[in-house]
Amino acid sequence: MSIAQALTIAGSDNGGGAGIQADLKTFQELGAYGMTVITAIAAQNTTGVQGVFPIPYDGIAQQLDSTGEDFQPTATKTGMLYSAEIIRLVAEKWQQYRWSNLVIDPVMVAKGGAPLLQQEAVKALVTDLLPHALITTPNIPEAELLTGMSITNLSQREEAARRIVQMGSTYALVKGGHDEGSGMIVDVLYDGQSFHYLENVRVVTRHTHGTGCTYSAAITAELAKGSPVLAAVTTARAFIQAAIEDELGIGAGHGPTNHFAYQRRQRGEQ
Ligand SMILES: Nc1ncnc2c1ncn2[C@@H]1O[C@H](COP(=O)(O)OP(=O)(O)O)[C@@H](O)[C@H]1O
Numbered sequence: 349m350s351i352a353q354a355l356t357i358a359g360s361d362n363g364g365g366a367g368i369q370a371d372l373k374t375f376q377e378l379g380a381y382g383m384t385v386i387t388a389i390a391a392q393n394t395t396g397v398q399g400v401f402p403i404p405y406d407g408i409a410q411q412l413d414s415t416g417e418d419f420q421p422t423a424t425k426t427g428m429l430y431s432a433e434i435i436r437l438v439a440e441k442w443q444q445y446r447w448s449n450l451v452i453d454p455v456m457v458a459k460g461g462a463p464l465l466q467q468e469a470v471k472a473l474v475t476d477l478l479p480h481a482l483i484t485t486p487n488i489p490e491a492e493l494l495t496g497m498s499i500t501n502l503s504q505r506e507e508a509a510r511r512i513v514q515m516g517s518t519y520a521l522v523k524g525g526h527d528e529g530s531g532m533i534v535d536v537l538y539d540g541q542s543f544h545y546l547e548n549v550r551v552v553t554r555h556t557h558g559t560g561c562t563y564s565a566a567i568t569a570e571l572a573k574g575s576p577v578l579a580a581v582t583t584a585r586a587f588i589q590a591a592i593e594d595e596l597g598i599g600a601g602h603g604p605t606n607h608f609a610y611q612r613r614q615r616g617e618q
């Protein structure tokens with residue numbers, strides 16, 4: 349039996365809603381064999397981030413080598429990379445092992461405001477890693493920091509997507525979750541020539557912790573299985589919409605999304 353193999357290079361969220369844990373749950377639900385390289389341990393729960401503990405450089409390098417020497421992931425995502433040093437290491441190993449289908453979720457700040465990427469690392473993300481990306485998936489504040497432009501409307505989101513493609517990412521997906529303006533949320537996908545708009549109803553809920561991680565992990569799982577980018581993003585958007593709609597109600601703050609929801613719906617279960 350051959351199986352799609354998906355790798356996540358990201359931080360750990362002990363609460364299970366974001367980071368490595370959200371990625372693995374999503375890979376599993378979508379039928380991809382999941383592997384991990386852990387960059388940092390974030391002590392967190394639904395009320396915020398209580399501490400961030402980066403893994404020593406050699407520990408990350410060794411995890412990348414142990415993966416690269418024995419496995420050939422068919423798609424890889426990056427999440428919390430924390431520092432310029434780690435970003436450059438990932439870029440170097442990416443080329444060394446000739447991996448393909450890189451999804452960059454440029455994680456910068458957690459929902460409660462805790463920094464998950466050092467400020468000076470944004471430049472390294474743009475110059476060293478982004479040119480290797482098949483698709484980069486910033487939310488609006490991340491797109492602003494990557495491009496240096498302010499984004500307050502849809503045409504600015506399109507312009508940001510254009511600039512991210514000019515930086516070397518083959519596709520850019522500028523997500524609309526942070527645009528609180530309307531009852532609909534529009535994610536803008538740009539393929540270098542045309543725009544695709546993924547429009548969904550905004551769910552009124554506080555349980556949106558880890559939405560970006562889960563969305564990018566779902567894209568990665570679908571790419572690992574061989575889907576083209578637009579099809580992968582479309583399935584992933586349905587996955588995250590179901591995960592937000594069928595809330596679990598866990599925790600006193602921003603609770604995790606429901607990683608079971610999409611497949612339960614596919615099976616016709618409640
Ligand atoms: N309340 C919501 N209802 C429906 N979809 C949402 C909601 N919040 C976020 N999303 C979707 O989840 C995905 C990630 O959201 P976003 O908030 O933009 O990024 P991040 O989680 O990285 O901050 C996007 O597709 C966005 O459209």
Ligand SMILES: Cc1ncc(COP(=O)(O)OP(=O)(O)O)c(N)n1
Pocket residue numbers: 358359360361366367368390427428455457458459460464556557558559560561562602
């Ligand atoms: C370890 C770790 N990685 C990433 C995040 C941020 O995840 P994201 O999907 O952007 O969701 P929010 O935290 O913004 O809800 C994280 N918190 N921890």
